[in-house]
Amino acid sequence: MQHAKYSIGIDFGTESARTVLVRVEDGEEIATSTYQYPDGVIDEVLPGTNVRLEHDWALQNPKDYLEAIKYTVSQVLNISGVSSEEVIGIGIDFTSCTMLPIDKKGIPLCMRKEYRNNPHSWVKLWKHHAAQPEADRINEIARQRKENFLARYGGEISPEWFFPKSLQILNEAPEVYETADRLIEGADWIILQLTGKEMRNSCTAGYKAIWDPDTGFPSPNFFKAVEPRFRRVVEKKLSQKIYLLGSKAGGLTSYMAQLTGLREGTAVAVGNVDGHVSVPAATVTEAGKMVIIMGTSICHMMMDKNLHLIPGVCGVVKEGILPGYYGYEAGQPAGGDIFAWFTKNCVPKKYFDEADKIGVDVHRILEKKASSLKVGESGLLVLDWWNGNRSILMNSDLSGLLLGATLETKPEEIYRALIEAITFGTYKIINSFEKNGIEVEELYACGGLPKRNKLFMQIYADVIGRIIKIPASSQTSALGSAMFGAVAAGKESGGYVNVMEAAKRMAHLKKERFVPNEENHLLYQKIYAEYEKLHDYFGKGKNTVMRTLRKIRGRTKR
């Protein structure tokens, strides 16, 4: 019998990176390691400086990524006792669009002393929302010019994406734009570090940078119409060579081998996006099944043999998830983030005391109390727009709303209403898919949350009226990356010929599933009807108070 083979997946998230070492033959997770980024999400002051950021900024420090690779890969090797010879491949996924300017040597400009104090030299995290004016401009010109690509992105280019963020750099820090040899996705920058080669992946290019395998990027004339200095952005700042998901990017450099304890030349897959890479790791390799990835934010992934243009679904990319399918991505830009905000800012001491007393997290206390509430008992209704709305409204100027508060309102009621709001938001997305020709037959919920919070899952099932299945792994992104690592290694090295084959062996489901309670579903239909009214009133231009308040707020710079 042959020795077992292993693969490593690294999932670069918003607050931390998680790495998993898995057995290739069956996907068994042998060791995991998490590294909290020391600088986390930078949204107040640039580290090591006195530079304050404006509202809606969110940056990261690329140094944290390199530390994460070093720390977590060494650790999974140590924990597992697996030797570097037995590791056949490595894959990574990243939040997206998370992008940065780098110089010719691939060094991020923020690591160069002369740019350190300029916020635009740092990594713009996916949830950096300060490029709304640039997105508005790009959308306006695209509409004027009737650009075909708009329809593939739900009719709106999001301010979170690559070109609005790039244009913001050009507008506000032309010297940074000028100096940058490349503007690059975090995922691709990591691959550049691991392999020494710029191997841009088709997933981020397709979903975040308006690239299509048949037609490429938007034309220089389009970019010129947006802003003359932006005309040659693709030619000058990006590479036009794009590599499909499932490709091998190259072999690990000797420097990286030293840093991590892996073999030089270990197969590295091209980069991927955290949501997309989760789909096969959730066992899904066909149409009709929505994979919901619940992390800081929430992504909704679907596949279909055909192209449908769905309003508010933020991206459809040919083979953007798996070969042979159009990949659809929708999203809610705040998920776990809202609960982190809530417990940090809105939960009184006695809830923490109660949690301490029985040695659990405060979320468990809130969940327990919220579980004893009946549907509708709180009288609360929430719009989950704490971080804007991606699908189906694509407007980062929208903001959170809580309605129905009384002097009897309790924290667990608000907590439950926040959960309900997120499920209503997902329901709205599912309805948009179905109205436009893509049936959503089953739901798969990935992430740590589905395991930790059964109430959340039950509310999901009750609101949406469909069965929720849960992948066995609570780290589907990292597992999915490890699967792509095994595919990059190839069958000849003990890996797989493609990711569908990898999924058959490496991905599994839990036995537990969440089945809708019909009575609750009917009551939630009534509350959802009210949610929809508010959603459309505030989201579709009848009342633009959220944008107005944000404008007024924008004038009060920190």
Place this chain on the structure above:
Amino acid sequence: MQHAKYSIGIDFGTESARTVLVRVEDGEEIATSTYQYPDGVIDEVLPGTNVRLEHDWALQNPKDYLEAIKYTVSQVLNISGVSSEEVIGIGIDFTSCTMLPIDKKGIPLCMRKEYRNNPHSWVKLWKHHAAQPEADRINEIARQRKENFLARYGGEISPEWFFPKSLQILNEAPEVYETADRLIEGADWIILQLTGKEMRNSCTAGYKAIWDPDTGFPSPNFFKAVEPRFRRVVEKKLSQKIYLLGSKAGGLTSYMAQLTGLREGTAVAVGNVDGHVSVPAATVTEAGKMVIIMGTSICHMMMDKNLHLIPGVCGVVKEGILPGYYGYEAGQPAGGDIFAWFTKNCVPKKYFDEADKIGVDVHRILEKKASSLKVGESGLLVLDWWNGNRSILMNSDLSGLLLGATLETKPEEIYRALIEAITFGTYKIINSFEKNGIEVEELYACGGLPKRNKLFMQIYADVIGRIIKIPASSQTSALGSAMFGAVAAGKESGGYVNVMEAAKRMAHLKKERFVPNEENHLLYQKIYAEYEKLHDYFGKGKNTVMRTLRKIRGRTKR
């Protein structure tokens, strides 16, 4: 030189009673005493029973009132060293409409064992909001019959008022209704206890029980149309003898004299309402000056020589505040209550720690942090309807709304937005007065809050664009009651002939006043325009989500 004379005022509030002993010649407050009601606001379980209350109920225990009299009057006498001979009068004021069923001997039915477990035998506090269906019925019939009285109450009888509450007793506990010899206002019940006589006051009768000095109560035919068994409610359950404010109710009984340490026969004024009694105590005895009483809830009192019918102003009563004027009352049913709710339910531990560290109340920390925010910086907008809306919408089904939340939102920002919402609500009321012929030239803010929270007062001035003056006493209700006590005693006993004379000597203003900042006022006008849009959208029937959610909630009985 004569010995100084003194008067005592007792203000029965929502959570406590406050008593002040003042010098009659100049209003100097010699001693004060506060008594927290042991049973407080009863909104979950009937004390000493397992009986759970439904949503929207709010009761009190009348025993708490008697204890409050005993405790606080004895204490102010002890503290001051004033002898009972020197106390010439006593006055009281109460929240309203706060009402209870009593038997022939004046004993509250809830004090009788056989009724103790029936929630309807207890005191219904002003903020008991469970009589909305009864209010709806009363309003429907009044409109059908084109009853003239409706216009004096802004077109709506509030569910907080006397007849909806009485009808709820009849509907839900006919045996309590039947047994009750009287349904009586708390203020009048206290006077019955102090003097042994039922001496109903014109203020509660006028503002809360649809009584008018010229036309009396609504007709038996009106009540019959509402509900046949309700036909003789006035004749059977009320006294039709109503005594004007400023009258003497009688002399203190020997039992009460013993209980309090006062002289038997000490002059007792007829009862009054906390808001109304504050007006002369705030130095206001003429038209054009709005007195805002900021307590648990907020009342807005105005006087005018003429009768104006103002939509949403919840009561206009001839001589309802002072002789010679029509008295106008508007209100916001949650004021201090909202901040109590907020600090109890929504403020994290570190704010309390920070407060403890420097030995202040957590409100001071929130105020300090909120003070450093610029107008509009939070991006938040709130509708202050945590306890429904009294003016100008008169709908207790409305509920609180918070809009504009983001992942950056901080507790002090919500705190400030709550303050702003209350001032917007007041501004809306002022605008309604002015649109309907009553100019509001100056504002007087009474209560403890104006002294404690300068930020709140400055925001009031900035939002409304008028100067805010502050009475010298922070207990204007109790002081006002003491003034009426001195009037009940009469000039011959060292008191005053009327309350205008008393006000000239006994009421004073602080030197400090709050002047609007013009720049802030202009910016607030923009935010107020957004507030008005939301106010009208949710408050005037375009979107009835708040009522719908309350109905769904109502079905989920505790």
